Amino acid sequence: MNNKPLILSLFICVALGLVMSSAEAQNKRTGTAGAQELLIPIGARDLALGGASIATSSGVEAIYWNPAGLGRLQGAAEGMFSSMTWIADINVNYGGVAASFGTFGVLGLSVKSLSFGDIPLTTNDDPENEIGRFYSPTFVTLGLTYSRALTDAISAGVTVKVISEQIDRVSASGIAFDIGVQYKGLIGISNLSLGVTVKNIGPQMKFDGPGFYKMAQAADDRRPQQRYRSESSAFELPSLIEIGIGYDAKFGDNLLYGVSSSFTNNNLYLDEYRLGGEIGYKLESLQLMGRAGYSAVPQADENIFGASFGAGISYAAPGISITIDYAYRQVDFFDANQVVSLKLGF
Numbered sequence: 001m002n003n004k005p006l007i008l009s010l011f012i013c014v015a016l017g018l019v020m021s022s023a024e025a026q027n028k029r030t031g032t033a034g035a036q037e038l039l040i041p042i043g044a045r046d047l048a049l050g051g052a053s054i055a056t057s058s059g060v061e062a063i064y065w066n067p068a069g070l071g072r073l074q075g076a077a078e079g080m081f082s083s084m085t086w087i088a089d090i091n092v093n094y095g096g097v098a099a100s101f102g103t104f105g106v107l108g109l110s111v112k113s114l115s116f117g118d119i120p121l122t123t124n125d126d127p128e129n130e131i132g133r134f135y136s137p138t139f140v141t142l143g144l145t146y147s148r149a150l151t152d153a154i155s156a157g158v159t160v161k162v163i164s165e166q167i168d169r170v171s172a173s174g175i176a177f178d179i180g181v182q183y184k185g186l187i188g189i190s191n192l193s194l195g196v197t198v199k200n201i202g203p204q205m206k207f208d209g210p211g212f213y214k215m216a217q218a219a220d221d222r223r224p225q226q227r228y229r230s231e232s233s234a235f236e237l238p239s240l241i242e243i244g245i246g247y248d249a250k251f252g253d254n255l256l257y258g259v260s261s262s263f264t265n266n267n268l269y270l271d272e273y274r275l276g277g278e279i280g281y282k283l284e285s286l287q288l289m290g291r292a293g294y295s296a297v298p299q300a301d302e303n304i305f306g307a308s309f310g311a312g313i314s315y316a317a318p319g320i321s322i323t324i325d326y327a328y329r330q331v332d333f334f335d336a337n338q339v340v341s342l343k344l345g346f
Helices: 004-029 046-047 059-065 066-072
Strands: 079-085 091-102 106-115 138-149 156-169 170-185 192-201 213-216 226-229 240-251 255-266 270-285 286-296 305-318 320-331 337-345
Touching: 004 059, 046 059, 046 286, 046 305, 046 320, 059 066, 059 079, 059 091, 059 138, 059 337, 066 106, 066 138, 066 156, 066 170, 066 192, 213 270
Parallel strands: none
Antiparallel strands: 079 091, 079 337, 091 106, 106 138, 138 156, 156 170, 170 192, 192 240, 213 226, 240 255, 255 270, 270 286, 286 305, 305 320, 320 337
8 A cells, every 4th residue: 555645645734734723823923033044045946936836846956945856856966056145235155965866865965154244343342343343143054955756746855954153252053854745746637746845843042152241240349340141042943834836837849837836834924925937948958947926925014025037047968957047036125136046967
């Protein structure tokens, strides 16, 4: 008896149950999660689709969107690098590599880092930074992903992430897990796909370090000035559940297109809905793609992120494939997000 469709059904039911159980509490705790860099998207293709590609993302890019998609790696190995201009002059750099080990599955390594630039260091003694001291926060997330195609239709994957944050003389570290499933051939339609993923599941994080030590003077003046340590509060990770569907097809031999949508339930934020589409032209070893997407948070007073657009070009040479993608996303109050990705397949 094949129990793999049953496992997929149970995973979906559990995910839906978690969505329903967290819906009431999420609005009351909006804005209380930390480690928000875990929610920053990577990769130009999927961002151009509005992040709706939970069911269709594949290869190294899928490590962030749905680790199950890594199990659909085309070829023996793949590597990708992307750079994005985020908000408030913050840059996000991402690199990932993956290799297929036959029937064992696919292993992937990834690293995401944020670049904040130099920030003036102000203190009670030097509120205007006349001394000219600076610091730069270091936010890095390392990931190890295992994914495998269980059947021609079902793939599953899991990512273990190590999170590190350092701000001047304080730091925090933690661990988180992503689990995902993709199912191709939903309700008997070969090109219709379903994706479910649970992200950023892990224990609370807490800042610590010498920056929490302060000088204090006893109120009765009977004791000399001495150092004391402030205790920081722990914070939760921005855990979320995403469910998406996608459909890919061709017009004749050269034209291809795809549409996708997804729903996101964040335990410490509001529900988000995403929609994306792409169309392309393929001629022998060359492929050109155009993409557009949109994400909306209906309950929010302001939707900071708006529509996204992008394009990509792929060239398959003997023994290697090269893909360059670009994405542009509208942002309120800040400059727009722009992403460039380079992917190599072997």
